[in-house]
Amino acid sequence: MKTMLELKNITQVFGGLVAVNDVSIHVDEKEIVGLIGPNGAGKTTTFNCITGVYNPTKGKVIFEDRDITGKPVHEITKDGMARTFQNIRLFKSLTVLDNVRIGMHIRSKSNLFFDAFHLPRRNKAEKEMTEECMKLLAMTGLATHADDRADSLPYGAQRRLEIVRAMATGARLLLLDEPAAGMNEQETAELMEFIRELRDKGYTVFLIEHDMKLVMNLCDRIYVQNQGYLIADGTPAEIQSNQAVIDAYLGEEV
């Protein structure tokens, strides 16, 4: 299978703290890959290195055979990967629809000139964009709330909206940072179903998650990070029986 995303020996240092230490990860097309680890292991920092929030101290990020290390965040999104955030970052006071329409921003066929003069091309672009956004919202059961403020949605729906917004960018690779955080069992089950559907539609998913039930049932492969280092990788079954992982989570035997 073709490799979609590859991290080559990524190291990220903040002052004296090595948050990510020599991490190499690869994600293949149409895979669901998980990244787990105790709190403070450097998982989100790894995500930030991939998406361009941080410029890694050492190492390379390769996305679809192109080196994207150090590229600005918005350009990496244009290349075809989009993310969600651990602590939901919706555009809170805008409507649900506008959130998704901003996700579609980079694919708009209009520009400042057409917008400012309200020319037909702007109207056409706007209409197409709105239709596509409504379909995306319908797919996740949010279409009935299109006019509501994003922060008025229930928690689970906000998480879904974030994923929809990321999909709207036209991304092929979705990076989900703790998508199930704060969800109840029912919502988590629905989320798992939704992520599987995404994979069936051709998306590749790379996710950070603490919910072991979700990770073990959903992921094809799992990476385990602890104190910046990758300590294990493999299928869910392999990870469950890996002594280093058990030690990291439960502490070593005395």
Add this chain to the structure above:
Amino acid sequence: MKKGLSPKIRIALFVIFLILVATLPLYLKNQYFVRVATLCVMYSALALSLNLITGFMGQVSLGHAAFMGIGAYTSAILSDRFGWSFVPTMLCAVLIAAAFGIILGIPALKLSGSYLAIVTLGFCEVVRLTELNWMSLTRGPMGMTGIKKPLVLGWQIKTNGDYYWLALILMLIIIFFVINISNSHVGRAIMSVREDEIAASAMGVNIRYYKVMTFTISAALCGMMGAFYAHYMRFIDPSAFNFEQSTSILSMVILGGLGGVPGSILGAVILSILPEALRDLAALRMLIYGLIIAVMMIFRPQGILGRTTFSQILGIKKKYAVTPEEAAALLDGEETPYEELKKEEQA
């Protein structure tokens, strides 16, 4: 307030209101009132241009009087020294103010909040001091006098009423641009910067580009009103474009409502009329003025109208939400953006 009225009645009322506004000099015989009305219109336009930065993009600018001053001086100098007529001087004012907008937009890339406010404040002072001390260009503290009454495309502005109409036309141009921009993908990108910069850039919004762009557009519109101001007052000196002027424009935006077009206009009208209405109470004037703003900030921090749009006031705001049945229909043969892009590539 007008909740019970149907859109038809609201639109009818709105049209009557527009006609009253448009014909104001015809029935208002008191020239003083016409001049106050002109000020209201001019400040509405200035507040609208600042609202792009402060309301829609969420960045504080205390330097807006500087753009107005740049526009006013550009226009006055071209008219005075080179005998240009109003429209070309105004276009130059727009361009030069826009150029300074780019210059001020660049620090805005790295700063926000109070830090940016201080930079814009400094910018305002630098521009004012330049105007004050560059004697050969601006005649410094003596100011520029005797600016000709404008001739706009064959229409000679003579009376106070003419000035009012000219201001109204310029304001309509600004309203047109501000509404169009705020209702489009560019406007949404600007608002996403206000809401959450990190999330906005993760969605592919080029924050730097939009920040500089917003400053540029706002400065350009402000420069346009500066050109009008110069030709309206027919006398300009640097003290008209000081920090106080900047804060008074900012107060209008904050009082009326951040991020809404009707709000800015209302705020500007109130704060233009108030000092005039309180003229008799000379001693208490600033006190009352300050009190109103303080009370507003405590009880209605989003401003009188907040982000209300004209379409909401008229009850014609488009609704997008659908029923669950319609949502199901939307899904027939649905493809994800990714699948669609793949198809487009193959085609």
